[in-house]
Amino acid sequence: MSRGVVIVGASHAGVQVAASLKDLGYDQPITLIHGELPTPYQRPPLSKAFLAGQTDADGLVLRSPSYYGDKAITLLSGVRVTAISPEDKTLSLETLPGAPAAQNAPTTLSYDHLVLATGADARTLPVPGGDLPGVLKLRDMAEANALKTALAAAESLAIAGAGFIGLEVAATARKLGKTVTVIEAQDRVLARLFPPIMSDFITRRHQEAGTRFRFNATIDQVIEMENGGKQISLSGGDQITADLVVVGIGAEVNDTLGRAAGLKCGNGILVDETCLTSNPDISAAGDCAAWKLLGSSRYSRTESVQNAVDQAKIIAARLTGTEIPVQVAPWFWSDQLDIKLQMVGDALEFDDIVIRGSMEEAKFSLLYYQGDALVRVDSVNRAIDHIAARKLVTNRTSVPKDATADIGVKLKNFV
């Protein structure tokens, strides 16, 4: 009897592999292993609408609870994989406390093909006091729930890290009227992702919303005060206090299982352009997988829903012998304050930036050029540019700079 496809991890990538396999007519067993409870959910709203109380857990489900049964996908929730045995193609499982007893989850499982979609975990603040209660991270539903509860009781927040998570939490907390200080080791926000012109724009909007920034600063220590608040010592000797510390200093790839199974890994599980690992019976997708982006010779990971979904569709196509979708330029988005930020392309290597629209009115796109080729576009409240930009950047299309600078000329004319 066929053992089918077993998918480890039921976030965006894992669920999409199962759904796409079904859509493409795969008729062998599909088992989806979800290390959490209860139903697989969307993560992007955790730092936004969920934290702000605009939606509850029911509003975040990726598919209805009945979907998996209806599609004959075996969903094992609250089950963790402890080891992979690639030689005999089996997994060892443990059921977490609180998982539905009726589930009768097996302790071992065999596969014909295995998909690892194990994601990444939020990095812990690596200093004394970094693990105190009241020093919180945000990656999964349990962490988001804890943060939401703590936020309701807090008046002030210190946020470690001016990346997307830190800034999204800052924006939400300011909306809720909290005092917010963001502590960033670099001299500007999102320094790894953006040139100074964009960092400065984003910083200004947050400052106008009342968020304070401490740049070129790191946290040396966190101490719990008698009233339960936190005293935070900064490099350079300054101290600040806050009711709550939120840590947004990036993610640690969850490739332990893959490494232990002997898969080639770097920063993540290395996969080819069809998301196959160094083992022909194992694929990997989403935050845990590292592949070569278009036009690049380096392996890298992209932590985004689009990447997770696209890689999942590629795996499902390969496993069903259907035409494999072509790789597109990575795109993702963030929502902060009145800024809807959409980005496509990864290259921070560029010769020139063209500004399209008005930065003063917070309605513009930045177009990044290498020579005449458009290699990346960041849009702020310019959704109209974004979808055309995806195609232009994927194809590294040559577009005249004076034309893209004119918002009267639609980008899609050049697609």
Add this chain to the structure above:
Amino acid sequence: MSKSTVKIGFRQPDGEIQEIDAPIGQSVMQAAIFNNVDGIEAECGGSCMCATCHIYLSDDLQAIAGEANEEENEMLEETAAERRPSSRLSCQITVVEDMNGKVFDVPDCQS
């Protein structure tokens, strides 16, 4: 969040209609995803960022749902299927009582 629901339908390009119970107050997109309606991708999860939850509204549904805002209109310029005067993004439409018994049309592609 309200637990009361209305019945709404989604008509696929082949004419088949799937009827679902949609919670009042949720977005039409959320209700569709929750009930596994084919042809609504909603890759961005309802942030008006991806234009893959495109649907067509009948005249009476347009009257109930109101007008698209500027941002949604911009995204609608970029939908994969033909844009019509009745085009909307389902993530930007809230389910209300008056939608009971109405049917939305799903386009032939989203991306």
